[in-house]
Amino acid sequence: MPALKLLLVEDDRIVRIPVRDALVDAGYLVTDCADGTSAQRLLTSETFDIVLSDVRLPGVDGLSLFRLARGLQPPPAVVLMTAYADTDHAVTAMREGVRDYVLKPFEMDELLLRLGSVRDEVQFRLRVGRAQLMEASELGQQLAGATPAMAQLRERLEAAAASDIAVLLAGETGTGKDLAARLVHQRSARAERPFVAVNCAAIPENLFESEMFGHERGAFTGAERRRAGRFEAADRGTLFLDEVGELSLPNQAKLLRAIESSSFEPVGATETKRVDVRVISATNRDLSDAVTTGAFRRDLFYRLKVIDVRLPPLREHRADIPLLVGKFLTDIAGRLGKPTQVLSPAAAAALATHDYPGNVRELLHALERAVALARGKPISLEHLPIELARVMPPSADTGLRPLEEAVEQFERQYIERALEQAEGHRGRAASLLGISRKSLWERLRDAQAEAQLKKGKPPSP
Ligand SMILES: Nc1ncnc2c1ncn2[C@@H]1O[C@H](COP(=O)(O)OP(=O)(O)OP(=O)(O)O)[C@@H](O)[C@H]1O
Ligand SMILES: [Mg+2]
Numbered sequence: 001m002p003a004l005k006l007l008l009v010e011d012d013r014i015v016r017i018p019v020r021d022a023l024v025d026a027g028y029l030v031t032d033c034a035d036g037t038s039a040q041r042l043l044t045s046e047t048f049d050i051v052l053s054d055v056r057l058p059g060v061d062g063l064s065l066f067r068l069a070r071g072l073q074p075p076p077a078v079v080l081m082t083a084y085a086d087t088d089h090a091v092t093a094m095r096e097g098v099r100d101y102v103l104k105p106f107e108m109d110e111l112l113l114r115l116g117s118v119r120d121e122v123q124f125r126l127r128v129g130r131a132q133l134m135e136a137s138e139l140g141q142q143l144a145g146a147t148p149a150m151a152q153l154r155e156r157l158e159a160a161a162a163s164d165i166a167v168l169l170a171g172e173t174g175t176g177k178d179l180a181a182r183l184v185h186q187r188s189a190r191a192e193r194p195f196v197a198v199n200c201a202a203i204p205e206n207l208f209e210s211e212m213f214g215h216e217r218g219a220f221t222g223a224e225r226r227r228a229g230r231f232e233a234a235d236r237g238t239l240f241l242d243e244v245g246e247l248s249l250p251n252q253a254k255l256l257r258a259i260e261s262s263s264f265e266p267v268g269a270t271e272t273k274r275v276d277v278r279v280i281s282a283t284n285r286d287l288s289d290a291v292t293t294g295a296f297r298r299d300l301f302y303r304l305k306v307i308d309v310r311l312p313p314l315r316e317h318r319a320d321i322p323l324l325v326g327k328f329l330t331d332i333a334g335r336l337g338k339p340t341q342v343l344s345p346a347a348a349a350a351l352a353t354h355d356y357p358g359n360v361r362e363l364l365h366a367l368e369r370a371v372a373l374a375r376g377k378p379i380s381l382e383h384l385p386i387e388l389a390r391v392m393p394p395s396a397d398t399g400l401r402p403l404e405e406a407v408e409q410f411e412r413q414y415i416e417r418a419l420e421q422a423e424g425h426r427g428r429a430a431s432l433l434g435i436s437r438k439s440l441w442e443r444l445r446d447a448q449a450e451a452q453l454k455k456g457k458p459p460s461p
Helices: 013-025 036-045 062-070 087-096 108-138 148-162 177-186 205-213 249-261 287-293 298-304 318-336 345-353 359-374 403-421 426-433 437-454
Strands: 005-009 029-033 050-054 077-082 100-103 167-170 195-199 238-242 278-283 307-310
Touching: 005 013, 005 036, 013 029, 013 050, 013 108, 029 036, 036 050, 036 062, 050 062, 050 108, 062 077, 062 087, 077 087, 077 108, 087 100, 100 108, 148 177, 148 307, 167 177, 177 195, 177 238, 177 278, 205 249, 249 298, 287 298, 318 345, 318 359, 318 403, 345 359, 345 403, 403 426, 403 437, 426 437
Parallel strands: 005 029, 005 050, 050 077, 077 100, 167 278, 167 307, 195 238, 238 278
Antiparallel strands: none
């Protein structure tokens, strides 16, 4: 478990120094100060896990510090110390959510013991957060795929996770950018800290600043309370800027400044807040194009894409379709607590040859829909969305055609796809299809012969 950050507030030097030293020895990352006003400033400019504060302080008192801390995101656990046996005060404080109340003078061991249980609690909370993330990833959320394209993608994401630098994910809609961003966070050293996702396209332009950086009470009409922004919420964690290409130029400038300086001013605030945030961003547009046309700042572009990762569209790794179909059908069945549904050959063929402009999401949704419609029976063409089922047009009169012909057409189309993906390299296409080069060659020859026969030409020797 990472060390916890603790803010020690105590005006009496004779108490503060030994307590600070004992806490440092016990493994806490300690910041100390001697008055309430400095404590207040520290609390709003950094994130602490625990606050250990005297009650009577020059400036702002301990209870007011607690009330401030309670509103922070995430709120630190607060322990108060006092020399006055004021039980009323203690009861009020504990009822409001102060974690513990220590009477002075205390033995150092006793203090450490009490703080130890607060620390366990904080770490437990962090672990639960992490377990929830892990569970989400085990619920079939991993980036599946056995093709070299997907293996490469996973490798790149692992490398990104092992570093702490900015990652830009580029890919069409539904290719798994969101999933990839979460994976990078989960496998990074920040896994136990927050993952905060912001959809840049969904924030109205004029609200961007207060949404990202927060605002003070009374900063503008309607700002009744101080509110933490997304940057602050992501402190020591990961900030995921989805659809970052949609930001206006002025907002790009604000974002760049915050990223470069690791700090910002909440709207209406005079103090600067410092944060430690790892930025992952995603785009489904070609940002380098946007840079050329001046719609996206070049400096921000380079700042965001220290590591750039391209998520391939599904049509570029079609060989993964059967695997994805199998995985999704199992996942869906698992969620419903029902046996996994099977596919008719025609439905399997249609799924394998479709172009998927919506990529993996489109495939997933098609299967969810099909499972619902088929109600336990094998999934057939009629359960697939029309644009998928149309892959092999049936003859007009019966709606069917000879099986052999359909299978041949499917085989031909499938081989063409493999060749396309292998950029015409037959050996690679054969291995994508799991057949020998010889077998591929024979099939190609048959298909060619047949095509020429249909055109009334004799097959070439
Ligand atoms: N390789 C994969 N293996 C398993 N599931 C995947 C894979 N790729 C994508 N998915 C699933 O497909 C769906 C869409 O993925 P995601 O939301 O990450 O796409 P996106 O790239 O963020 O799309 P958009 O640009 O539209 O936001 C999600 O349910 C995700 O879990
Ligand atoms: Mg997304």
